[in-house]
Amino acid sequence: MPPIELPVANLTIVSCVRRNVGVACGGSASFHETRNLGEAGDMIDFTLNGSSVSLDVPADMPLLWALRETAGLTGTKFGCGIGACGACTVHLDGAAVRSCSTPVGNVAGRTVTTIEGLASGGALHPVQQAWIDHQVPQCGYCQSGMIMAISALLERRPGTTDDQLAASITNICRCGTYERIRGAVASLTVAADAEEETGDV
Amino acid sequence: MSDDLTTPAAPTTPPADKPVSQPKAPAVKRSRLRKWTRRAFIGAGAVTGGGLALGVGGIVFSPNRLKYVPEGTEGEGHLTTWIKITPDNRTTVLIPHCEMGQGALTGLGMLLVEELDADWSLCTVEQAPAEDIYANGYVIHAFLGEVGIGVPGFMERAFDFGSFKMAQFAGLQITGGSTSTRGTGVFGMRLAGATARGMLLEAGAEQLGVPMSELTARDSRIIHEASGQSATYGELVGRASALDLPSRPRLKEREEYRLVGTSQDRADIPGKVVGEAQYGMDVVRPDMLYAAIVRAPVPGGQLEHVDPAPAEAMAGVRRVVQLDDAVAVVADGYWQAQQALNALGPKFTDAGLGDVDTAGIRARHAAALDGEPLGEPPAEGRAVTAEYCVPYLSHATMEPMCATARLADGQLEVWAGTQDPLSTRGVAAGVVNLDKDDVHIYNQQLGGGFGRRLPGTYDYVEQAVEVAKVTAPRPVKLVWSREEDMRHGYYRPFVMGRFQGVVDDQGHARRWASRFTGGMADALEADPPYGIEDKDIQAVTAPVHLRTGSWRSVAASQHGFFSESFIDEMAHAAGSDPFEFRRGLLEEEPRHKAVLERAAEMARWGTAVPEGRARGIAIVESFGSIVAHVAEVGIENGTIRVYRVDSAVDCGLVVNPQQAETQIQGGVNFGLSAALFHEITVRGGAVENRNFPDFNMVRLAQAPRVNVSFVDSGGPVGGLGEPGVPPVAPAVANALFVLTGQRLRDMPLRLG
Numbered sequence: 001m002p003p004i005e006l007p008v009a010n011l012t013i014v015s016c017v018r019r020n021v022g023v024a025c026g027g028s029a030s031f032h033e034t035r036n037l038g039e040a041g042d043m044i045d046f047t048l049n050g051s052s053v054s055l056d057v058p059a060d061m062p063l064l065w066a067l068r069e070t071a072g073l074t075g076t077k078f079g080c081g082i083g084a085c086g087a088c089t090v091h092l093d094g095a096a097v098r099s100c101s102t103p104v105g106n107v108a109g110r111t112v113t114t115i116e117g118l119a120s121g122g123a124l125h126p127v128q129q130a131w132i133d134h135q136v137p138q139c140g141y142c143q144s145g146m147i148m149a150i151s152a153l154l155e156r157r158p159g160t161t162d163d164q165l166a167a168s169i170t171n172i173c174r175c176g177t178y179e180r181i182r183g184a185v186a187s188l189t190v191a192a193d194a195e196e197e198t199g200d201v
Numbered sequence: 202m203s204d205d206l207t208t209p210a211a212p213t214t215p216p217a218d219k220p221v222s223q224p225k226a227p228a229v230k231r232s233r234l235r236k237w238t239r240r241a242f243i244g245a246g247a248v249t250g251g252g253l254a255l256g257v258g259g260i261v262f263s264p265n266r267l268k269y270v271p272e273g274t275e276g277e278g279h280l281t282t283w284i285k286i287t288p289d290n291r292t293t294v295l296i297p298h299c300e301m302g303q304g305a306l307t308g309l310g311m312l313l314v315e316e317l318d319a320d321w322s323l324c325t326v327e328q329a330p331a332e333d334i335y336a337n338g339y340v341i342h343a344f345l346g347e348v349g350i351g352v353p354g355f356m357e358r359a360f361d362f363g364s365f366k367m368a369q370f371a372g373l374q375i376t377g378g379s380t381s382t383r384g385t386g387v388f389g390m391r392l393a394g395a396t397a398r399g400m401l402l403e404a405g406a407e408q409l410g411v412p413m414s415e416l417t418a419r420d421s422r423i424i425h426e427a428s429g430q431s432a433t434y435g436e437l438v439g440r441a442s443a444l445d446l447p448s449r450p451r452l453k454e455r456e457e458y459r460l461v462g463t464s465q466d467r468a469d470i471p472g473k474v475v476g477e478a479q480y481g482m483d484v485v486r487p488d489m490l491y492a493a494i495v496r497a498p499v500p501g502g503q504l505e506h507v508d509p510a511p512a513e514a515m516a517g518v519r520r521v522v523q524l525d526d527a528v529a530v531v532a533d534g535y536w537q538a539q540q541a542l543n544a545l546g547p548k549f550t551d552a553g554l555g556d557v558d559t560a561g562i563r564a565r566h567a568a569a570l571d572g573e574p575l576g577e578p579p580a581e582g583r584a585v586t587a588e589y590c591v592p593y594l595s596h597a598t599m600e601p602m603c604a605t606a607r608l609a610d611g612q613l614e615v616w617a618g619t620q621d622p623l624s625t626r627g628v629a630a631g632v633v634n635l636d637k638d639d640v641h642i643y644n645q646q647l648g649g650g651f652g653r654r655l656p657g658t659y660d661y662v663e664q665a666v667e668v669a670k671v672t673a674p675r676p677v678k679l680v681w682s683r684e685e686d687m688r689h690g691y692y693r694p695f696v697m698g699r700f701q702g703v704v705d706d707q708g709h710a711r712r713w714a715s716r717f718t719g720g721m722a723d724a725l726e727a728d729p730p731y732g733i734e735d736k737d738i739q740a741v742t743a744p745v746h747l748r749t750g751s752w753r754s755v756a757a758s759q760h761g762f763f764s765e766s767f768i769d770e771m772a773h774a775a776g777s778d779p780f781e782f783r784r785g786l787l788e789e790e791p792r793h794k795a796v797l798e799r800a801a802e803m804a805r806w807g808t809a810v811p812e813g814r815a816r817g818i819a820i821v822e823s824f825g826s827i828v829a830h831v832a833e834v835g836i837e838n839g840t841i842r843v844y845r846v847d848s849a850v851d852c853g854l855v856v857n858p859q860q861a862e863t864q865i866q867g868g869v870n871f872g873l874s875a876a877l878f879h880e881i882t883v884r885g886g887a888v889e890n891r892n893f894p895d896f897n898m899v900r901l902a903q904a905p906r907v908n909v910s911f912v913d914s915g916g917p918v919g920g921l922g923e924p925g926v927p928p929v930a931p932a933v934a935n936a937l938f939v940l941t942g943q944r945l946r947d948m949p950l951r952l953g
């Protein structure tokens with residue numbers, strides 16, 4: 001797929017999210033409209049939710065705003081802008097990073113996954129499914145970041161214990177959904193343990 | 202400096218004597234309201250495709266109803282209606298309340314569907330369009346008059362200003378307990394469901410040719426047991442829609458409930474795990490610009506001077522907008538706007554309040570209390586006295602304030618998350634001097650509210666509209682930085698209280714006296730449920746420096762801390778166990794007593810705790826619910842650590858147990874953040890706090906295990922979103938006293 005040029009000022013660009021809940025967008029974002037309005041500056045090229053993108057944005061712009069306003073992916077949230085709350089967490093080469101504190105120039109040539117790209121092959125990511133099964137979100141505003149942070153952690157450490165979870169995840173949930181988060185994560189680590197035991201991993 | 206610290210911008214409280222029919226309503230609707238008949242507020246009729254629409258609302262079927270129907274749905278007739286049943290046997294319920302994550306939509310839908318006896322899996326619950334909320338307060342009023350239900354005390358004030366209180370309660374509370382459930386649900390949704398069921402039963406009797414008394418309704422079917430015949434609601438809606446409304450539909454007794462009381466998933470959750478839910482922050486309009494803003498840091502301050510040049514020279518910047526008390530930068534993106542704003546050095550006046558600081562505020566509250574002394578305690582018995590204090594607190598919703606506005610062709614459109622679109626419309630209209638009919642509010646999901654997005658607190662909407670005047674006809678999205686959000690809240694008030702208690706030689710409480718800064722409106726929350734004969738409770742007016750508003754659980758949050766800490770002091774003075782001491786004073790309050798006992802039992806009160814830990818107990822009634830927490834607390838590396846909270850709750854009726862549980866758990870964490878961390882401080886007249894590091898939050902590492910148990914008292918329906926908050930701080934403080942001997946009387950709790 002050729003790189004897609006996305007303008008700074010124009011906003012109706014990306015439609016990745018599908019209306020049908022349960023089938024979140026898969027690996028490839030569908031960019032249904034592109035227009036390049038501005039002067040061509042330095043383009044930042046990277047892989048976003050499985051697709052190559054080329055964004056015309058200043059290299060020091062935080063990835064958060066490039067995602068939300070240029071790429072049109074508003075699932076990644078702004079909470080504090082200083083790396084203190086985790087609402088803006090995305091995966092950079094598979095690791096959780098706070099996109100408000102990551103200059104978009106730093107992701108050139110790398111792979112970024114947002115909440116919109118976490119599900120794959122038409123199936124929710126296990127963390128997303130567990131979030132539904134355990135009815136975790138309240139207002140939900142922190143949950144994109146929470147899910148991204150925890151999915152990266154579980155990828156790295158499938159048997160994460162309660163204490164490890166508490167030590168690793170510093171995202172804020174103002175609604176206070178922590179008890180449900182613990183329960184949902186426990187259900188996933190139990191599932192992971194069971195798989196390990198049966199050699200099913 | 203000025204002696205009067207009161208800021209003019211505090212949220213207004215409408216006068217209590219204001220009539221229900223507000224003059225603000227457009228004339229045509231007012232005349233409808235005056236001529237209300239039952240038919241006018243419960244209406245039913247056929248919809249396109251042969252279904253049944255049953256509406257409950259002041260403007261149902263009014264001549265201009267179509268005006269309120271969303272584009273493209275005119276023929277469906279579902280705008281002000283709450284139930285729509287179509288021939289495919291599917292039911293759609295429209296709820297005129299905002300969803301903030303408390304599950305109000307699901308809870309209200311369940312109450313209606315329970316009475317309708319529909320199959321929940323065939324039902325869809327949707328939020329009514331913003332205009333619909335318009336009718337809310339009137340609807341409730343009508344129901345009460347119509348079905349002869351008395352007005353519960355907590356709702357009386359709701360009538361004064363339409364949907365204000367409704368939205369407030371809906372916002373702050375939850376499924377099963379909020380006023381959304383207590384008001385709309387109990388008095389509205391249930392009646393609507395029962396009315397539709399009555400009509401379907403009658404239609405079933407006609408169609409099956411049997412007496413109605415032999416029919417039952419169940420799972421979206423009308424069933425004639427004797428003959429084995431049945432018909433689905435979908436098959437009956439055509440006939441039902443032609444019927445007259447039943448004059449007095451029968452509401453179910455609680456024992457008959459099948460759906461209410463079972464845990465149901467919330468409809469809004471799937472969208473929230475895939476990044477699809479759209480919040481105010483996520484609004485995108487064609488041609489939209491972005492704005493960042495900074496307001497005078499001192500309340501009442503004005504913009505004196507700003508040199509726009511540094512911002513205007515930056516890439517992507519369109520305009521520097523000067524408002525009376527703020528500067529905004531409009532740019533092609535929010536980040537560019539904020540960067541450019543940061544490059545400016547605006548000068549603001551300090552409204553003569555530049556030497557106000559936290560210590561000064563505290564001194565003023567103390568001085569106010571000095572003017573109302575507690576008086577001499579009686580000679581007999583043991584007197585205990587203490588002074589308590591709580592700071593200003595920010596709501597700090599996860600989503601900072603944000604609104605998008607577009608002014609074009611004499612019409613104003615606003616996209617924002619608010620707890621009451623009705624009053625938002627009035628506020629927005631006022632800024633541009635337009636008729637409310639020319640103002641359109643598109644309410645978005647709220648990234649938390651907790652009272653920050655209530656009427657009287659729509660400064661972010663006003664600002665967005667001000668900026669939209671400049672960008673017109675292009676829409677503009679105004680985004681507050683977290684720093685701006687932290688500095689310009691409607692804070693939980695600063696409150697100080699002085700207490701005097703007396704216990705006699707037998708260890709009985711004889712007197713309870715208090716003076717607190719605030720208003721007598723808080724007296725209810727300031728009066729503990731304990732049976733103490735000699736009570737003397739008085740509010741004392743004290744200066745307000747910052748803007749204040751309703752903060753999750755409102756006055757109960759500070760008074761719960763005061764009362765439940767002080768009764769603990771009295772218990773220790775009496776040499777009694779704090780649980781037994783409270784229980785002894787609750788003989789006249791069986792609901793409280795049962796809740797207290799349940800919490801103690803859950804926590805195994807009186808049994809040994811792990812080394813280095815202690816338990817504390819507290820019980821607070823707020824918003825019609827009674828909650829007792831037992832906190833198990835320790836100290837790790839000099840830091841307070843809460844390991845678990847056992848929580849017993851009597852909220853009358855539990856509509857959706859899984860949601861009820863999570864609201865209490867959330868309330869515990871909300872209350873714990875305040876107990877451990879929160880303090881808005883003032884210096885140079887301005888709020889000092891900037892961002893989460895200096896207004897810290899409980900995170901997973903501090904979040905206790907929370908076990909919740911519901912006590913079924915059969916009492917009236919109470920709230921759930923707020924009542925979990927107030928008992929947290931005192932339960933923790935009481936445990937810390939046992940652990941350390943230190944009585945912590947200021948929040949946040951800090952070990953000496």
Ligand code: FES
Nearest residue numbers: 079080083086100
């Ligand atoms: S917005 Fe990035 S950490 Fe808060």
Ligand code: FES
Nearest residue numbers: 139140173174175
């Ligand atoms: S669900 Fe509201 S902030 Fe986490």
